[in-house]
Amino acid sequence: MEQARLTGWQTFLLVLSYTLGTASIIYPGRLIASGSQDAWMIPLFAGIYGMVVVALWIYLYSLHNGLNIIQINMKVFGKIIGGFFALVYICYFIQLSSWITRNLGDFMHITLMPETPISMFHIMFLTIVCYASFKGIVTIGRVNEIMTPLIFLLFWATYLVMLGEWNWERFIPSFRLDVIKTMKETSSFLAFPFMETICFTMIFPFIKSKLKTSLISGIGVAALLFSLIVFLMIGLIGVTRASHLTYPLFTLFQELRLYSFIEHVEAIVSIAWLFTVFVKLSISYYCAVLGICTIFNIQNRAIIAIPLIWVVAGIALSNHSSLIDVLDWDKKYMFIYTLLYAVIIPLLLLTVTGIKGYKERKVNS
Template sequence: MMETARISTWQFFILALGYLLGTSFFFRIGGLISIAKQDAWMIPLWSGIAGVLLVLIWIKLANYYPGNTIIQICIQVAGKGFGGFIALLYIGYFVHLSALITRNLGDFMKINLMPRTPIVVFHVMFLLVICYAVTKGVETISRSTEFLFPLVTVTFLLIFFIALSEWNWDRFQGMFHMNIWTTMKETRSLIGFPFMEAFVLMMLFPYVKSKNRIKVSFILANVVTALLLSLGVFFTIGVLGVTRASHETYSLFVIVQEMHIGTFFEHLESTIALILLIVIFIKLSISYYCAVSGLCQLFQVNNRSWLSISLILLVSGLSLGFDNILENIVFNREYYFEYMLLFAVIFPLLFLFLTWMKKGKEKRKVVGSQA
């Protein structure tokens, strides 16, 4: 069942921006640079355009069913049988996405900070915090995000200005030599992660106070994400260079790791690790909340607390599906875009088509009765 929470348009924008930008800012930059070299900063721009076009499709669908989540839309459009099956697939995706985010956290912590700690310890400890936030509801998540967002912003700005001392324009030599079609094909995964993942935010539409401003807020979050990702890639190339950035899984972490101010401020990587935990909290809390809320809506469950606790074991178990971080990277690069097509494009377009068919039949019945 749906809660009676309400969030402002600004809070929805912060949630959308944190959800889209957070983990992608840490995990996507090095991979993009390895493919497109000095031209990698262009990739987020055309991926952002694709993201805006997808948002328009989702907004169009949501306008036909105001006050409903994607789970409720499935049932209204396709019925309890087929629609309920598609809704269950969506819930399965929310759970899988939560597992992928959890694994990203575990890989980062184990590789960079605590290599001797079992990865499952990071998963369970963080999921317990997420479970508590989800139990408290979407208002608590949005207020926490609103409170933490300025801290993340100030930290990134500080990193940017300090690291500019290592900037070298010579690292951009060789720009505009890429094969556009080949590069778009090889970097299609950026459309999947993060821009296609944004359809998850349709689960939050009913809680936004001003329904008329959701469209502007959602599109603006996608545009800002694309611009900041492009700036992040451009910044990384200028500071680390193409060769080095291409071989670093966490290029932003490496930049911070090597930053120092005199002999007093050194080893600032713990700061960026804290920021990563914050942005993962934002994204994981949203995807986990959508999984729990979707189950409650589909099976008419009033109390989501036990569902939240139960999903910890499932998400933690699924997050161990990859043997190592390389398998995770290969899955994301080779298969994630096609995987996302079903949920972000095919199903929404199918629902739009079925909605237009139903409305066409209703119009013909009205015309027939008047005649």
């Protein structure tokens, strides 16, 4: 395994960028359509759920210190059954990489370069991500450590400029959210992005300080920022319009005019979003490569990373026929699908670990 060291600060920033990633530009309109004026509360509830799930993974890791989720499966279940579950996780990481790639391609094709084939965006980004997987998780963490504060400062400074269009009447009526009904309608938001952070269980062994603090605080801060994005969007363009736009955040920046001569400010949100997507895709792709190398004991990551480009690009094109199909699948199946990897299997691992520990203590006594 790669000999890498991530600081608590680097881990926090990676979790923050990963969680905001694709969801920050795809989900606000869908949350507003479900929660209306109170949609800004949904990320807060989802963030609490995300922190509880992360605490579950941290507890599992504390029982198998120094092992990633692939190695834990093989240790707990044995070579055959554990190898099967390890392959299941690897398939999930590859599938997740293809979803992120598809979201990226759809955004670029719809908003920025409609004449360019979507496959070109896939290959272009996956080539860069493949190189990042060569360099390792520390390089990804350092690049993110340098760029994230700059990107966030630029993004939020531009957002604050738009407060001149603010209207509190857009929040009327408020505090009428049916929490249970709304969470059922937006259950996919629990999976995408919060349960998708299961990828970080592959890099737990590389985090040498403040593991619990950096992970849980990263999820919490991401939930707060997502809530703020939705809150500002309601106040700036209103519920009706925001809920009918595919990319309301992009449209909001696209219509911004500063001093009557500064236009096309949407480039800022595009750069910020593309960078966070790059971080998220790099982590999921790296986890897929690392998982394959771990289970088959391969030392050279290039042997796996290069051909995986074509696998991920092919799945990204074949999975869904259009963006509408992607969003519909997410709404119906994403929560149940991700629940298997993020909650059910970790709980099964904890149960088997507890049973084995009880038997060992009984034999020793």
